[in-house]
Amino acid sequence: MRWSERVPRIGVLFILLLFSPAMASALTMRDVGKDFICNCGCNNLLPDCDMECGEQLRKVIATKIEQGWDKPKIAAYMIDNYGEKLLAAPTKKGFNLTAWLTPFVAILVAGGAIFAVVRRWTSRQPAASDAQGSEDLASLEQRYQKRLDAELKDFD
């Protein structure tokens, strides 16, 4: 068989494997449970909770995995039955988007304000060439030597 014929066949085989029931059954309780939090107040992720309530919820998930349910279907079932509070993080849609976006928006707005203020300050400074005033033209060695001179003077 030539390569030109082999490649599409391998591709089809790969896609079939990807969506085969065998792959679906590879879903573990940990894969699904890590998106949920225990509802007994311990605030642990479901796979990490060693209390009875956590064990019960893990059993529910394990049963659904055995029945061949996929992750989104199990998640929907868990939310329907136990409420949105069982999710370890807010969904990224609707009002809950504010939970995800607000920190970044706040930092960007504050950062923009700082940038504007610093720019205003620096624009008022007299234009200095690199040769004037700025310590960055001095080599690092010179900078340290200056500091050392001062220190040694103090020391003496």
Place this chain on the structure above:
Amino acid sequence: MMNTLGEFSLLLSLAVAAYSGAAALLGHRKKRPELVRSSEQASLALVFLLGVSTLALMAAFLRNDFSLAYVMNYSRKGQGLAYKISALYGGQDGSLLLWSFVLSIFVAVVTLQNRYRHRELMPYVTATCMAISIFFLSVLNFSSNPFTPVPVPPPDGHGLNPLLQNPGMFFHPPTLYIGYVGFTIPFAFAIAALITGRLGDEWIRSTRRWTLVTWFFLTLGNMFGAWWAYEVLGWGGYWAWDPVENASFLPWLTGTAYLHSVMIQEKKDMLKIWNMVLIIATFGLSILGTFLTRSGILSSVHTFSQTGLGPLFLGFLAFVLLVSLGLLFYRLPDLRSKNELDGLVSRETSFLVNNLLLVGVAFTVLWGTFYPLIAEAVRGVKVTVGPPFFNQVMIPIGIALLFLAGICPLIAWRRASMANLRRNFLLPFLAALLGAVLLIPVVGVGDPLVNFTFGLLLFVAITIGAEFYRGARARSHMTGEGFAKAFTNLVARNKRRYGGYIIHLGILLLVLAVAGGAFKVEKDAYVKKGESLEIGPYTLKYEDLVGYPKGDTMIVAARVAVYKGGKLLQTLLPQKQFHPGSEQPHGMVAIRSTLKEDLYVILASYDPHGASFRILINPLMMWMWIGTYIMGFGILVVMGSERPRKTRRTVPAAATEVPENALV
């Protein structure tokens, strides 16, 4: 008798605190220095009175005096001596007593330190500290009294929560309290500066040492908490973004921002308003932490500490914010700086960005912590904001902060040019890039973010290392000292700068341990006796189940032999502990720690034939604790530069003078 003495002493301390605060204000206002001195003597007496109360309560624990409700609830006869002592702060009443006692000690030390210094600020420092003491002592005396008796003393007590009977919990609360309480002192100096109008850097210089010590203890408190969670809670992690954990992280973040931004005020006489805001926020967040712990307003693993004191603390927090922000608003015109920054790219600007990110992280933690309340108010639906949220949102901000820690030492003060940046950045950048490529065989290329983080860690480590190397080399050339001696002298003569870098190195190791979590391996398995399981390079053989008493606790432990390459490394004993008076057994994990990784074994359940285990390989975990030690060492180095100057034992003429712009 002892209990009565303790209770009386507690009541008397409230009166003394009230007198001390009033006398300080009145003495200053009426220009009567003897009254100010009297108020300071009263603040010293407070240490004695609260010391008596604390000792009386401790004696009640040691005597198994179950006639006190507090002792009955948090101790029992068979409880070990160490945990009878730690039971003192195992509940709310004792915690508040310890808080008040620690605050009184701090105030006394400040008073003694400043008998001949800062005489203009001290009356208001004393009054502010006393106002805070009055709140805590009122709560203690009238709402949460640890000396409340029970009508019929039982033969034995309920005992301390078994989860709290751990060395980590012995140290976690007191170190955290010292951290929380310690911020009272810089806050009180800030308030005194606002009232008196002495708004230069006097109040900052006089509290730098306090802030450092406080920050150190807050760091320790958080790290003890993380260690306790890792060693005791047995879920394999160290930080769960629990609301109460977040509450102790918040003042640490703003306190860290403050420690950085005060340098700009000292150097450039700028950011005066911002520093006031930061210290007010830090103290406010300390109170908020107590409110969150005590109120139960948010679902938390710390449910054992919830009581009905939430509204009182919320009211106190509102009062603190109202007064301090009101004063700040009044002083705004005086606080505005006349100085400005010289360059858009400079060390000063990098400090501003550092503050932006630290406060940004604090805002994110606060937002995430309170979002469930916001969502419920808006949508009427309860939601949870747990680790997946914080981990996702924090990663980009954390990486930016890490990057900043790396570039900050490379940027010149005042103004940096492109040539300067190119010269300073090129070598560390290329070295880090090379290091990251060389690390690929170890860390793989599965997650680019992990490769980037490791590269960034290398970059920051190289820049910090280069600072030490260049400084020592330059000194060695100048003085003819050997490199090692030049290195030691360099650090010794500029402790603040190099101590800061050592702290950054410690934080780098912490981040390294966090980044190592990307390679965590987990396995849940049921194993029959005599059989083995494989995880990573290890083979774990479940040998037997053993049971034995330890004190009045019954231990059931699984003997698990750990092999690597066919060679027996260690036998681990993950346990279930059955404490008297506790309905559920508590797990005790077994950990084999090496510099490379922790093998973490949890006994989930057992039956006569076998046992269920949860096993994790946590890479690089030990570096988190090593990093903490290095941070501690760095703080000690920095504090070495903060020795108080010797002052003449004479009261300056201005001691009782009231500045023209003073409020009272």
